[in-house]
Amino acid sequence: xxxxxxxxxxxxxxxxxxxxxxxxxxxxxxxxxxxxxxxxxxxxxxxxxxxxxxxxxxxxxxxxxxxxxxxxxxxxxxxxxxxxxxxxxxxxxxxxxxxxxxxxxxxxxxxxxxxxxxxxxxxxxxxxxxxxxxxxxxxxxxxxxxxxxxxxxxxxxxxxxxxxxxxxxxxxxxxxxxxxxxxxxxxxxxxxxxxxxxxxxxxxxxxxxxxxxxxxxxxxxxxxxxxxxxxxxxxxxxxxxxxxxxxxxxxxxxxxxxxxxxxxxxxxxxxxxxxxxxxxxxxxxxxxxxxxxxxxxxxxxxxxxxxxxxxxxxxxxxxxxxxxxxxxxxxxxxxxxxxxxxxxxxxxxxxxxxxxxxxxxxxxxxxxxxxxxxxxxxxxxxxxxxxxxxxxxxxxxxxxxxxxxxxxxxxxxxxxxxxxxxxxxxxxxxxxxxxxxxxxxxxxxxxxxxxxxxxxxxxxxxxxxxxxxxxxxxxxxxxxxxxxxxxxxxxxxxxxxxxxxxxxxxxxxxxxxxxxxxxxxxxxxxxxxxxxxxxxxxxxxxxxxxxxxxxxxxxxxxxx
Numbered sequence: 001x002x003x004x005x006x007x008x009x010x011x012x013x014x015x016x017x018x019x020x021x022x023x024x025x026x027x028x029x030x031x032x033x034x035x036x037x038x039x040x041x042x043x044x045x046x047x048x049x050x051x052x053x054x055x056x057x058x059x060x061x062x063x064x065x066x067x068x069x070x071x072x073x074x075x076x077x078x079x080x081x082x083x084x085x086x087x088x089x090x091x092x093x094x095x096x097x098x099x100x101x102x103x104x105x106x107x108x109x110x111x112x113x114x115x116x117x118x119x120x121x122x123x124x125x126x127x128x129x130x131x132x133x134x135x136x137x138x139x140x141x142x143x144x145x146x147x148x149x150x151x152x153x154x155x156x157x158x159x160x161x162x163x164x165x166x167x168x169x170x171x172x173x174x175x176x177x178x179x180x181x182x183x184x185x186x187x188x189x190x191x192x193x194x195x196x197x198x199x200x201x202x203x204x205x206x207x208x209x210x211x212x213x214x215x216x217x218x219x220x221x222x223x224x225x226x227x228x229x230x231x232x233x234x235x236x237x238x239x240x241x242x243x244x245x246x247x248x249x250x251x252x253x254x255x256x257x258x259x260x261x262x263x264x265x266x267x268x269x270x271x272x273x274x275x276x277x278x279x280x281x282x283x284x285x286x287x288x289x290x291x292x293x294x295x296x297x298x299x300x301x302x303x304x305x306x307x308x309x310x311x312x313x314x315x316x317x318x319x320x321x322x323x324x325x326x327x328x329x330x331x332x333x334x335x336x337x338x339x340x341x342x343x344x345x346x347x348x349x350x351x352x353x354x355x356x357x358x359x360x361x362x363x364x365x366x367x368x369x370x371x372x373x374x375x376x377x378x379x380x381x382x383x384x385x386x387x388x389x390x391x392x393x394x395x396x397x398x399x400x401x402x403x404x405x406x407x408x409x410x411x412x413x414x415x416x417x418x419x420x421x422x423x424x425x426x427x428x429x430x431x432x433x434x435x436x437x438x439x440x441x442x443x444x445x446x447x448x449x450x451x452x453x454x455x456x457x458x459x460x461x462x463x464x465x466x467x468x469x470x471x472x473x474x475x476x477x478x479x480x481x482x483x484x485x486x487x488x489x490x491x492x493x494x495x496x497x498x499x500x501x502x503x504x505x506x507x508x509x510x511x512x513x514x515x516x517x518x519x520x521x522x523x524x525x526x527x528x529x530x531x532x533x534x535x536x537x538x539x540x541x542x543x544x545x546x547x548x549x550x551x552x553x554x555x556x557x558x559x560x
Contacts, residue, residue, distance in 0.1 A: 002065075003164060003197050004030035004053065009062035011048050011220075022048040023059070024220035032164075035191045035198045037211035042203070045220040047169065050201045054087055054167050055079045067164060084109065088158030088196075090187075092170040094150045096142040096157075099269060102129060103138035106156045128156035131194075132186055148179035152186060159190065166190070168200045172207055184210045311351070311508040312384070313517060315339075315525070317500075318538035333500040334538040337461075339525060340378075340504045346524050349516035351509040354381035355501040357464060363409075363457060364429040365417040372413050373456040374430060376464020382408070382441075384507050392424040392439025399438075400460040403467060407435040410454040411443040430457065433468050465499075506541075514543060 009026040012019055022045045030036050040046040051057040052064060055071055064071045067086060074082065096105050106125035110116050116124065126138050132152040142150050151171060158166055168187065172180030188210050191198045200211060208214045209228065216223040266273040317334040337355060344353040356377045362369055379400045381387075390411070399406050407430055414423050423437045444453040459468055508517040518541050525539055 001032045002029050003032045003067050004028070004199075005063070005065040007063040009049075009052065009059045009064060011045075011052065011057070011059050021220055023052075026062070026217075026220075026222060028215065028222065028225075030165075030197065030199065032197055033191070033195045035188065035210070035212045036200070037208035037214045038199065038201045038217060039203060039205075039208050039214055040217035040223075044217045046201050046203075046217045049217065050167060050169055050199070053165075053199060054089060055083050084112070084161060086164045088161065088163035088166040090151070090154050090158050090166065090168040090171045092173040094142070094147075094154045094174075096150055096153060098142055101139050101141055102134065102145070102153045102156075105142070105153055106160055108157060109161050124160060125156070128160045129153070131159065131190070132156045146179070147175050148182055151175065151179075151183050155183075155186065155190070159196070163196070165197045165199065168198065170202060171200060172202075172204075180207065311511050311514055311517075312544040313506040313508065313514070313521065314542050314544055315343075315504040315506060315521060316540050316542065317502070318536075318540070334529065335501050335504055335525075336499045337501060338499065339528060340501065342528060343504065343506060343521055343524055347506075347517060347520040349509055349513040349520050350506055352380055352384050352507045354378045354384045354505045355461070355503065356381055356505075357461070357469060357500075357502050359469060361431040361468075363413060363417065363431075365423075365426060368417045370413055370416040372410075374464070374468065375456060375458045376461045376469055377458050378461050381505065382458065384505055387444075388442040390440045390442040391422070392437070394439060395458065395460050400462050403462040404460060405433065405435045405463060405467065406438045406460065408439045408441055408458040409437055410441050410456045412452055412455040413457055414440050430459065431468050435459065435463075435468075518543065 006026050006028040009023055009028075010021070011023040012021050014020075024045075026049060038046045038049060048057065052059055055066070055074075058072070066082065069082070071079065071082070097108075103122050103125040106128050107121040110121045110124065122138075126135075129135060129138060129152075132155050134149060134152050134156065137145065137149065137153075142153070145153070155171075166187075171187065172183050175183060184207055187198060187200070190196050198211075200207065202208055211228065213225065213227050215225045315335060335355075340353050340355045343350060354377065356375050358373060358375045360371060361374045362371050363374075364370075377395070379395050379397045382394055389408075392408075395406065395408060398404070407428065409417075409423060409428075417423070417428065418426070423440055426437045427434050428437060429435075441454065441456075441458075446452055506517060506521055508514045521541050522537070525541075526537060529538055531537055
C-alpha cells in the first residue's frame with residue numbers, strides 16, 4: 001500500500017531574472033513500511049524533494065499524495081496539522097534546546113499539539129528514549145551527551161507522535177563513522193521492528209546501503225531507482241504507534257500553549273528570569289521617572305509663564321556701550337512712560353500696557369529690617385502680570401495719581417518683618433519714607449532657578465518717582481517726565497532721567513494677535529525714538545508666552 005505518491009513533481013526558484021529548476025518532473029512511489037534512501041550530489045535537488053515530502057515547501061506543478069491526501073489543496077494550518085500527525089523529522093544538526101532535558105526535548109511535539117498532560121508527555125518521552133537506547137538519560141541536557149546520543153534524542157522526538165513517515169536529512173552527516181553506523185542501525189531497527197516508513201537523504205553509499213531502495217537524483221530528475229539485494233517486502237499494515245495513541249487535533253489553544261511554554265522556560269532558568277525581570281523593571285521605572293521629571297519641568301515652566309500673565313510681551317531698554325563693550329540688554333535708559341502711553345493709545349492689537357521701575361532697598365518695621373526689591377508700578381501692573389492679593393487691597397489709580405504713600409508687600413517680606421502678625425494697616429519705612437501697608441500679595445513661590453518671587457514690595461509709580469526712588473521736578477506740559485537720580489535698576493545701571501522706566505509690559509488683545517502686537521509696538525517705538533531703517537533699535541520686544549526662550553527666568557525675576 002503506497003503511503004507517498006509523486007507524479008510529475010516540479011519546483012522552480014526565481015533569483016532575480018534567473019530561474020533555477022530544482023525538480024524537473026519527479027515520479028516516485030513509496031510503500032508503507034519501506035526504507036528508501038534518496039541520493040545525489042549537492043545541487044541535485046534531493047533536499048528540495050525532502051522539503052516537499054515534509055510539507056515544508058510546495059511544488060510548482062505535479063501531484064503529491066500523502067497517505068491518499070492531495071497536499072496541493074491544503075491550507076497552511078492543515079499542512080501544519082498534517083506534519084504534526086503523520087510526519088517525523090530528524091535533522092543533521094539535531095536542533096535540540098540546549099538548556100532543556102532530553103525528556104523535555106522529546107516531549108516538545110506533544111506539548112505544541114496540546115494532546116496530553118505534562119505527566120503523560122514525560123511518560124511517553126521516556127518510552128521513546130528507551131526505544132532508541134537512551135533509557136536512564138531522560139534528565140541529561142544535550143551538553144551532557146555525545147553527538148550520537150543527541151541524534152538519538154532527535155530520533156525519539158521525531159517518533160513521539162507515532163508518525164507514519166520518518167524523514168531524515170543527513171542524519172549521520174555530523175557524526176564519526178562508528179557513531180554514524182550506530183545511528184543507521186537504530187533507524188533500520190525502527191523501520192523493521194516498528195514498521196515506520198523511513199526516507200533518508202544522503203550522499204554516502206555506505207549509508208544508503210542500509211535502505212531497501214536507493215533513489216538517485218541528478219539535475220532534478222530521478223536517475224535511478226534500485227533495490228538492495230537484501231530488500232524485504234514492505235509491511236502490509238499501518239505502522240504500530242507508541243503507547244498512548246495520540247488524539248487528533250489540539251485540545252488546548254495556541255495562546256495557552258505559548259503561556260505554558262513561557263512558564264516552563266521561566267521555571268528552567270529561574271535566576272536568569274528573575275534578573276531579566278528586575279532589569280526590565282528598573283529600565284521601565286527609570287523611563288517613567290525620566291518622563292515624569294520632564295513633564296514636571298515642563299509644567300513648572302508653564303506655571304512660571306502663567307504667573308507672569310497671559311499674552312504678555314515685555315519691552316526692554318537697549319544696551320549702553322563703554323570702551324567698546326556693550327553692557328547688555330536693559331542697561332540703557334531708553335524707555336519712558338510716554339512710550340508706554342503711546343503704545344496704549346496707538347497699538348490696535350494691544351489690550352493693556354503697564355510699566356515699572358525697580359531697585360533694591362531696605363524696608364523697616366519696628367526693630368526689624370529687610371533688604372528687598374522695591375518696585376514702582378502702574379496701577380494695572382499687578383493684574384496684568386497675574387499678581388493676586390492675599391489680604392488687603394491692590395494699588396488703585398487714585399493712589400498712583402496722588403502719589404499716595406502706600407505699599408504692597410510680598411509674602412517673604414511679611415514673614416521677615418511681621419512674623420505671624422497681620423501687616424495690613426501697619427506703617428513701614430521704605431528707604432526712609434514712612435508708608436502704610438494696604439495689602440499683602442498672594443504667594444507665587446520660587447522660579448525653577450530658585451529665585452524668590454515673593455521677596456518684593458510694590459508702591460505706586462508716581463510715589464516711587466517723586467518720594468522713594470528719586471527727586472521729582474514735574475513739568476506742567478509733561479507731568480511724567482521728571483528729572484531725578486535713581487539707584488541701580490535690575491541690570492545694575494543707573495537711569496539718569498525721571499520718566500524713564502526699566503520695563504514696559506504689553507498685553508496683547510488675544511493670543512492670536514501677539515505677533516501683530518509685537519510688530520505694532522516695534523513700529524511705534526522706532527518712530528518715537530527716530531530710529532532710521534537699517535539702524536539697530538535701542539530697545540527689544542520679547543514674547544513671554546514662549547517657554548523655550550533662554551532668558552525666561554531672568555524676565556520672570558525682573559517682573560517679580
